[in-house]
Amino acid sequence: MKHPVERRFRKAEVRAKSDGHIEGHASVFDQEYVLWDSASYRVVEVVKPGAFSRALKEKQDVRALNNHDPSQLLGRTSAKTLSLEEDDQGLYFDCDPPDTQIGRDVRTLIKRGDISGCSFGFTVGKDTVTETNDGQKTIRRREINEIRDLFDVSTVTYPAYEGTDVKARALELRSLFPAGVPASLSGAIPELRKDGDDDGDDKEQECRCRCRACYSAECDECEMHMKDCGDGDRCNHLVRSIQRGDTPTKRVDSEDLTAGCFIYVGDAAKPETWALPWKFKSEAKIKSHLRNGLARFGQTEKIPADKKAAAWKKLVRLCKRYGIAVSSEEAKSLGLTAEQRKELRSDSCDCVCPECLNGNCEECSDVNCSDANCDPADGDRFSHLSQEQAQARTRALELSL
Numbered sequence: 108m109k110h111p112v113e114r115r116f117r118k119a120e121v122r123a124k125s126d127g128h129i130e131g132h133a134s135v136f137d138q139e140y141v142l143w144d145s146a147s148y149r150v151v152e153v154v155k156p157g158a159f160s161r162a163l164k165e166k167q168d169v170r171a172l173n174n175h176d177p178s179q180l181l182g183r184t185s186a187k188t189l190s191l192e193e194d195d196q197g198l199y200f201d202c203d204p205p206d207t208q209i210g211r212d213v214r215t216l217i218k219r220g221d222i223s224g225c226s227f228g229f230t231v232g233k234d235t236v237t238e239t240n241d242g243q244k245t246i247r248r249r250e251i252n253e254i255r256d257l258f259d260v261s262t263v264t265y266p267a268y269e270g271t272d273v274k275a276r277a278l279e280l281r282s283l284f285p286a287g288v289p290a291s292l293s294g295a296i297p298e299l300r301k302d303g304d305d306d307g308d309d310k311e312q313e314c315r316c317r318c319r320a321c322y323s324a325e326c327d328e329c330e331m332h333m334k335d336c337g338d339g340d341r342c343n344h345l346v347r348s349i350q351r352g353d354t355p356t357k358r359v360d361s362e363d364l365t366a367g368c369f370i371y372v373g374d375a376a377k378p379e380t381w382a383l384p385w386k387f388k389s390e391a392k393i394k395s396h397l398r399n400g401l402a403r404f405g406q407t408e409k410i411p412a413d414k415k416a417a418a419w420k421k422l423v424r425l426c427k428r429y430g431i432a433v434s435s436e437e438a439k440s441l442g443l444t445a446e447q448r449k450e451l452r453s454d455s456c457d458c459v460c461p462e463c464l465n466g467n468c469e470e471c472s473d474v475n476c477s478d479a480n481c482d483p484a485d486g487d488r489f490s491h492l493s494q495e496q497a498q499a500r501t502r503a504l505e506l507s508l
Contacts, residue, residue, distance in 0.1 A: 113229055115140060115152075121225055121262060123218040128203050129171075129181070133227040133260040134159070135197040143296060145244075150296075152249045159198050161232060162257035163191060171202040172261040175228060178398040179209050181262070191260070198227070200260050207434055213262060221264075228258040324359040325382060325407060359384045360392060370400060370425075371410045371418045382409035383418070385425055397426050401433065405442050423450055 121131035136156045143150040162169070171182035171189045182189035182202040190201045204210035216222040232255030238247050356363040357378040364384055366375040373380030383400040387393050400422055404410075410418050426433070438448040 113231065115154075115226060121217050121223060123214050127214065128201055129214065129217060129262070130199070130201045131225055132197045133200055133225045136195075138197075145296075147244050148296060149244055149246045150249075151246065152251065154197070154251045157193070158251050158254050159191070159193050159257065160253075162229075162254050163193065167257055169257050170259040171200065171204075172259050173209065173213050174263055175226065175259065175261045176395065178395045178402075179213075181205070181210060181213060189260075191257075198260070202260075205434070208432070217262065222262050224263040226261045226263045228261070229254045230256045230258075324357055324384060325403075325409065357381055357384075360387065360396070362387055362392075370422050371414060373409065373411075380409065382407050383422065385422075390429065394429050394431055397422070397429060397431055401426065401443065404447075405444075419447065419450075426451065 115134065121129065124130055134154050136158075137153055140152045140154075141149070142152055166184070168183065168185045169189060169191060170177075170180060170184075173179040173181060181204040184191065188203045188205075192199050204213060213222065231251055232253035234252055235250045236247065238245055240246070354365055355376060355378050356365055357369075358364075359368075364386065366372045366378075366381060368384055368386035369381040370383035370385055371381065373382075383396075383403060385393060385396050385400060387396065404419065404422060433443075433448075433451050438451065443451070
């Protein structure tokens, strides 16, 4: 039986403690959460005391994230940087965020009051649903008695949509069910049937599981991160491969990417062999996926052993190009080896020509390259160039010194 992933967002008292930790309640017991309220239909939900006892007893490996973004990792129970417990109020969390830009930013935003909401990602083990009618509207009440799997607790920028228009409320309700709104709800709420479908079938086909593998459109490796994917119907990397004319593309993070947008390409005609996407329309997405690539690099099985070194060099160059700084603490949390951490810190060629991005500096095609670290293995960086190209390169180097 599939257990779809759900999320709940709520305004909450999230605090930045004097010791640098972040604390708060990701869920409050017996507090009525209104999922939908219209003239004829109202949907409410409550989490009952003890609902998290199974997840806590099993010591499930839960992450603390910001805005449910796996690249914005704040803590983890297995690393003892996140602790969870049920108290009289609800699910209490205490997180020791890393000394990284993300960790410092989140602490500051909470302290200033800019972030005031929490959320948690989960699947339901046991619940009770009842429907009553008060004469004016039908009231559907769901009581969550047991959380089957607790995936993450998250600080969130938008704990709820502030507007009251139908589109905003429908969008909020859909966002709570990444795997799709249950048929029992969408059937009762007409506004949910078409809302958000403006992008057509491609958007509906896109996997909504946000584990690191699915975030990179490598859903066939989802099991490396998730016991049970929350979007089993769409969690299929073949579904996300689309033929646009003569050019195959792969759907990643709501964009159709060609082979050139990936760190590794096994066969340009087979999107299922592409790994670690990086080239997106916005720099924010690029940086997010490059960070995700650092975490995924040692896990993905799509890159053959004899191709790993070249793929890693390309990933490192891109990270440096986009100014992605990785502290020693963060590098360890990402599972990088000592040698990989050294390469991320050490000086290397930052030229972004196709050859250098693939680690072939001896075949650098940028005649105006002024990076002194762009050296071939034999020490003669200009051996493959014509005399005119070599002279132009030398002049560029002299001007840069």
